[in-house]
Amino acid sequence: MKDGNVDERARSPWTPLKGVQQVAVAPSSKKIDGEVTIPGSKSLTNRAFIMSALAKGTSTLKGFLRSDDAYWCIDALKKLGVSIDVDGDVAKVTGTGQKWSSDDLYIGAAGTVARFLPGSLVTANDGEWKIEASESMTKRPVAPLIEALRSLGGHITYEKKEGFYPLLIKGKPLDGGEVTLSGKISSQYISGLLIAGPYFKSPLKVSITDHIVQHAYVRLTLDLMEAFGATVSYNEELTEMTVSPSVYTPQDVTLEADASTACYFFALAALNNGRVRVTNVTAETKQPDIEFLTILEKMGCTVTKGETYVEVQGPAKLKGGFRISMREMSDQTLTLAAMAPFADGPITITEVEHIRYHESNRIKVMADSLKALGIKVEEYQDGLKVYPGTPQGTTLDTYDDHRVAMSLALIGTQVSGVELVDPGCVSKTCPSFFDLLATFGVNVIEKA
Numbered sequence: 001m002k003d004g005n006v007d008e009r010a011r012s013p014w015t016p017l018k019g020v021q022q023v024a025v026a027p028s029s030k031k032i033d034g035e036v037t038i039p040g041s042k043s044l045t046n047r048a049f050i051m052s053a054l055a056k057g058t059s060t061l062k063g064f065l066r067s068d069d070a071y072w073c074i075d076a077l078k079k080l081g082v083s084i085d086v087d088g089d090v091a092k093v094t095g096t097g098q099k100w101s102s103d104d105l106y107i108g109a110a111g112t113v114a115r116f117l118p119g120s121l122v123t124a125n126d127g128e129w130k131i132e133a134s135e136s137m138t139k140r141p142v143a144p145l146i147e148a149l150r151s152l153g154g155h156i157t158y159e160k161k162e163g164f165y166p167l168l169i170k171g172k173p174l175d176g177g178e179v180t181l182s183g184k185i186s187s188q189y190i191s192g193l194l195i196a197g198p199y200f201k202s203p204l205k206v207s208i209t210d211h212i213v214q215h216a217y218v219r220l221t222l223d224l225m226e227a228f229g230a231t232v233s234y235n236e237e238l239t240e241m242t243v244s245p246s247v248y249t250p251q252d253v254t255l256e257a258d259a260s261t262a263c264y265f266f267a268l269a270a271l272n273n274g275r276v277r278v279t280n281v282t283a284e285t286k287q288p289d290i291e292f293l294t295i296l297e298k299m300g301c302t303v304t305k306g307e308t309y310v311e312v313q314g315p316a317k318l319k320g321g322f323r324i325s326m327r328e329m330s331d332q333t334l335t336l337a338a339m340a341p342f343a344d345g346p347i348t349i350t351e352v353e354h355i356r357y358h359e360s361n362r363i364k365v366m367a368d369s370l371k372a373l374g375i376k377v378e379e380y381q382d383g384l385k386v387y388p389g390t391p392q393g394t395t396l397d398t399y400d401d402h403r404v405a406m407s408l409a410l411i412g413t414q415v416s417g418v419e420l421v422d423p424g425c426v427s428k429t430c431p432s433f434f435d436l437l438a439t440f441g442v443n444v445i446e447k448a
Contacts, residue, residue, distance in 0.1 A: 007109075007134050007135040007136065007400060009106075009108075009134065010068065010108040010109045010134035010135070010136070010137075010400075011068065011424055011427065012067075012068040012071035012072060012075075012108065012427070013071065014066050014067060014068060014070075014071045014427060014431060015068060015424050015427040015431060016424075016427065016431050016432065016435075017423050017424035017426070017427065017431075017434070017446070018424060019448060020423060020424060020446045020447065020448060021421065021422070021447055021448060022395070022419050022420060022421050022422075022423065022446075022447040023409075023419065023420050023423035023434055023444060023445065023446055023447065024412075024417075024418070024419045024420075024443070024444070024445040024447065025409045025412025025413065025418050025419075025420065025434075025437070025442065025443070025444055026412060026416045026417075026418070026442070026443040026445075027272075027412075027413055027414060027415070027416060027442070027443070028272070028413065028440060028441035028442045028443065029441060029443075030441040031272075031274060031441075032268060032269060032272040032273075032274025032275070032276065032314075032413075032440050032441070032442075033274055033275045033276075033440075034275075034276065034277070034439065034440055035276070035277045035278075035279050036265050036276065036277070036278055036279065036436055036439065036440075037257075037278075037279050037280050038257040038258055038261050038262045038265070038278055038280060038281060038430075039065050039066070039067070039089075039257065039258060039261065039430055039431075039432065040063040040064050040065040040089060040255045040256070040257060040258060041065060041255055041256050041257065041258040041259070041260075041287060042065050042067060042069055042070075042112070042258055042260070042261075042428075042429050043112070043217060043220060043258075043260075043287065044220065044224065044255045044256060045061075045064045045065040045067075045069070045070050045073075045255060046069060046070060046073045046110065046112040046113055046116060047112070047116065047191070047195065047220070047221060047224050048061050048064065048224060048253055048255060049061065049064070049070070049073050049074065049077060049084075049091070049093060050073070050077070050113075050116050050117065050120060050195060051195065051224065051225065051228045051248050052093035052095055052228075052248075052250065052251070053077045053080070053082040053093060053095045053096070053120075054095055054097070054098055054120055054195075054198075054199070054247075054248045055095040055097070055228060055229075055247065055248040055249055055250045055251075056095055056096065056097030056247065056250075057094065057095060057249070057250035058092055058093065058094045058095075058250055059092070059093045059095065059250040059251050059252065059253065060090065060091070060092050060093075060251075060252040060253070061090070061091045061092075061093060061253050061255060062089070062090050062252075062253065062254040062255065063089050063090075063254050063255040063256070063257070064089055064090070064091055064255055065089075065255075065258060065429075066086075066088075066089060066431065067427055067428055067429060067430070067431055068108055068109065068110070068427045068428045068431075069108070069109070069110035069111075069112060069113065069428055069429075071108075072106065072107045072108035072110045072113060073107070073110060073112070073113045074086070074091070075106070076105045076106070076107055076113060076117065076131075077093075079101065079103040079104075079105055080096070080100040080101055080103065080105075081096050081099065081100060081101040082094065082095060082096055095248070095250065097247065098120070098123070098124050098125070098199055099124075099125070100121065100124050100127045100129075100171065101127070102127045102128045102129060103129060104129070104130045104131075104132070105117075105129055105130070105131045105132070106131075106132050106133070107131060107132070107133050107134075107137070108133065108134050108137070109133070109134040109136050109137045109359060109400065109428060110133075110137070110428075111137065111140065111186075111188060111358070111359075112188060114131075114133060114137055114140070114142060114165065115142065115145055115186065115188035115189055115191065115192040116188070116191060116192045116195050117131070117192075118131075118142075118145065118146065118149060118154075118156065118167065118169060118192065119145070119149055119154075119192050119193055119195060119196030120195060120196050120199070121169045121171055122149050122154035122155065122156060122169050122170075122171060122172075122174070122196070123154075123171065123172075123173070123174050123196050123199040123200060124171030124172075124199075125171060125172070125173055126171055126172065127170070127171040128168070128169070128170050128171070129168070129169045129171075130159065130166060130167070130168050130169075131165065131166055131167045131168075131169065132165065132166045133165040133166065134400075135400075136359050136360070136399075136400045136401075137165055138160075138161075138164055138165045138166070139164070140164070140165075140357055140358070140359070141163055141164065141185065141357055142163065142164060142165060142167075142189075143162070143163035143164075144181060144182055144185060144186075144189045145181075145188075145189040145192050145193065146158075146163075146167070148179045148180075148181050148189070148193055149193070149196075151179055152174050152175070152176065152177060152179055152200070152204075153172075153174045153175065154169075154174060155169065155170040155171075155172060156168070156169050156170075173201055174200050174201065175200065175201050175202050176197075176200030176201055176202035176203055176204045176245070177200075177202065177204070177205070178205045178207065179193065179204070179205070179206055179207070180206075180207045180208075180209050181193065181206060181207070181208060181209065182208070182209050182210050183208045183209075183210060183211060183212035183213060183218075184210050184211055184212075184213055184354065185213070185354050185357060186213065186354065186357070187212050187213055187214045187215070187217045187218050188217070190206065190208070190212065190218050190221075190238075190241075191217065191218060191221040193206055194206065194218070194221050194222065194225065194232070194241065194243060195221065195225065197225075197230070197232070197243025198225075198230045198231075198243055198244070198245060198246045198247060198248060199245075199247075200243075200245060201245060202245060203242055203243065203244050203245065204242065204243045205240070205241070205242045206240075206241045206242075206243075207239065207240055208238065208239045208240075212238060213327055213328075213330065213354045214288055214327070214328055214329075214330065215238055215288075215328065216286060216287065216288035216328060217288065218238050218241075219238070219286060220286060220287070222234060222241070223286070224253075225243075225248075227251060227253065228248040228249060228251055229246065229247070229248055229249035229251075230243060230244075230246055230248060231243070231244040231246055232244070256281075256285055256287065257278075257280040257281045258287075258429065258430070259281055259285050259287035259288075259289045259290045260287070260289040260331050260332070260429070261429060261430045261433075262278045262281045262289075262290075262310070263289050263292045263332050263335055264335060264406050264407070264409075264410065264430075264433070265278055265436070266278070266292065266293065266296055266301075266310070266312040267296075267335050267338070267339055267410055268410060268413060268437070268440065268442075269301070269312040269313060269314045270296050270299060270301050270312060270314040270315075270318060270339060271314060271318070271339055271342060271410060271413060271414055272314060272413060272414065273314045273315065273316055274313075274314050274440075275311065275312070275313045275314075276311065276312055276440070277309050277310070277311040278309060278310050278311075279308065279309050280308070280309070281309070281310050282305070282306070282307065282308060282309070282310065283305040283310055288328050288329045289329045289331055289332050290310075291328065291329050292329055292332045292335070292336075293305075293310065293312070295324065295332075295336060296312055298319065298322065299315070299318045299319045299320070299339070299343065300314075300315035300317070300318055300319045301313060301314055301315060302315075317343075317344055318339060318342050318343040318344065319343060319344055319345070320340060320343025320344050320345035320346055320347045320388060321343075321344065321345025321346065321347075322345075322347060322348070323347075323348040323350065324336075324347070324348070324349060324350070325350050325351040325352075326349050326350070326351065326352050326383070327350075327351035327352060330352045330354065330355050331403060333349055333352050333355055333362065333363075333366075333383075334362060334366050334403050334404060334407035335403075335406075335407050335410070336349060337349060337366045337370065337384060337386050337407065338366075338407040338408060338410045338411050339410070340386035340387075340388075341370065341373075341375045341386060341387070341388055341389045341390075341391055341411075342388070342414060343388055344388060345388065346385055346386060346387045346388065347385070347386050348383065348384075348385040349383040349384055349385075349386075350380070350382055350383040351382055351383065352382060352383050353381055353382040353383075358401070358403075359399070359400060359401035359402065359403070359404075359425075359428075360399035360400070360401040360404060362401065362403065362404065363379060363380075363382075363383065363384055364379065365399050365401065365404055366384065366404070366407070367379040367384050369396050369397075369404070369408060370386060370391075372394055372396060373391035373392060373393075373394060373396075373411065373415075373418075374389060374390070374391055374392040375387065375389045375391055376389060390415075391411055391414070391415045391418075392415070392417070393412075393415050393416050393417015393418045393419075394417065394418070394419075395419040395420075395421065396408050396418065396419070396420055396421065397421050397422070398420050398421060398422050398423065398425050400422060400425050401425060402425050402426045402427075402428040402429045402430070403429075404425075405420055405422075405423055405425050405426050405433075406426055406429075406430070406433055408420055409433070409434070409437065412442075413437070413442050419447075423446075434446075
C-alpha cells in the first residue's frame with residue numbers, strides 16, 4: 001500500500017474482501033465464549049508446495065492454507081509446468097523433478113515464495129525466468145539469499161534496484177560447496193538455500209555467521225525436507241547445516257493448522273475476559289508462536305492444553321509490568337503490543353529489529369497506530385514500550401500488512417470507533433479472519 005492506495009494486483013481470487021475499502025470493528029454485545037477452527041499453516045503450506053513440485057510424481061497436501069500467498073505460489077508453479085489440482089483445502093501436486101518451463105512469474109506479497117523459489121530455479125538444468133512481486137514485496141530485502149546463491153555460481157540479476165525484486169534468473173546445474181549466511185534479518189533466507197540443497201551436484205554446507213532470528217522455522221524446513229526424502233545433518237544451534245545431493249520423493253502430508261493465526265483468537269479471549277478454544281491446534285506443535293501461550297499465562301490467563309485443542313480463559317485484568325524478548329516468536333510482537341494498553345503496567349518488547357523489514361516497518365507502524373489511538377508508546381530500534389491507557393477509536397491504515405490488520409482489529413473488540421483501511425490484506429494469512437471474529441459476536445461492518 002502507498003498513500004492509502006491498495007496494490008490490487010497482489011489480491012488473489014481467494015481474497016473474500018476484494019472491493020471492501022474499510023472494516024469497522026466494535027466490541028461484542030455478548031460474552032466472548034466459543035470455539036474456532038483455524039486454517040492451515042502458512043509457513044508449512046508453501047514449503048510443502050515447493051518440495052512437492054520439485055519431486056517427480058504426485059503428492060497430496062491436506063489442510064493447506066487457501067490464502068493469497070498459497071494462490072501465488074500455486075500460480076507460479078503451474079507456469080513452471082507443475083500440475084496442481086485443488087479441492088477445498090486438499091491439493092494434488094504432480095511434480096516435474098525440476099524440469100521447469102521458462103515463463104514470467106508473479107508472486108504477489110508472498111515472502112515465503114520470494115525466498116524459497118529462487119534457489120529451486122537457479123539450480124535447474126536450464127530455463128529463464130523473470131519474477132515480479134507486489135509493491136510491498138519489492139521493498140523487502142532479498143540480497144542475502146541472492147548473494148549466497150551467486151557465490152555458489154547461480155545466475156541471478158536484479159532487474160531494477162540492487163538487492164530487491166524483480167529478479168531475472170537463469171537455471172544451470174550448480175556444484176554446491178560451502179556458503180556463509182546471516183540469519184539476523186530473516187530465517188527464510190536460510191530455508192530458501194536448504195530447500196534447494198538436494199539439487200546441487202555435491203553437498204551444500206550452510207554456515208551461519210551470527211544468529212538466527214527464528215530457529216524454529218529453520219527446524220520446520222529441515223523436518224519437512226526429511227519427510228520428503230532429503231538427507232540433512234546439522235548441529236543443535238543450527239550454525240552448521242549440510243544437505244546431501246538427492247531428490248525429493250512424493251509424499252502424502254497433512255499440514256498443521258496455523259499457530260500464528262490461533263494466537264489472535266487466544267488474545268481475543270485474553271482481552272475480553274472470555275473463553276476461546278482453538279479446536280485444531282495443540283501445544284505440541286513445533287511452530288514457534290505457540291510459545292505465546294506462556295506470555296498469556298504471565299499476563300494472568302488460564303491456558304488448558306488438550307490432546308487436540310488449546311483453550312484460553314482471559315482474566316478480569318491483564319497483568320503487565322514486564323520486559324520480554326519476542327525474537328523467536330516475532331510474528332506475535334504486534335499482538336502483544338495491541339494487548340498492552342489494557343494491562344496494569346507497561347510492557348517492553350525487545351530483540352525484534354528484523355520485523356522492520358517485513359510487509360511493513362512493523363515496529364514503527366504499530367507505534368504510530370497506538371499513538372493515533374491515544375496510547376503512550378516509546379519506540380526503540382529493536383522494539384517498543386507500550387503504556388497502559390484507554391484507546392480512542394479512529395481510522396487506521398493497515399499498510400498492506402496482515403499482522404497489522406489482525407492486531408489492530410483486536411483493539412476494536414474493546415474500543416468502539418476502530419476502522420481499518422484495506423482489510424483485505426488479511427487474506428495473506430487468514431482470509432476468513434473477520435468472519436471468524438464475527439462468530440464470537442464481535443461487530444464487523446464492511447464498507448465498500
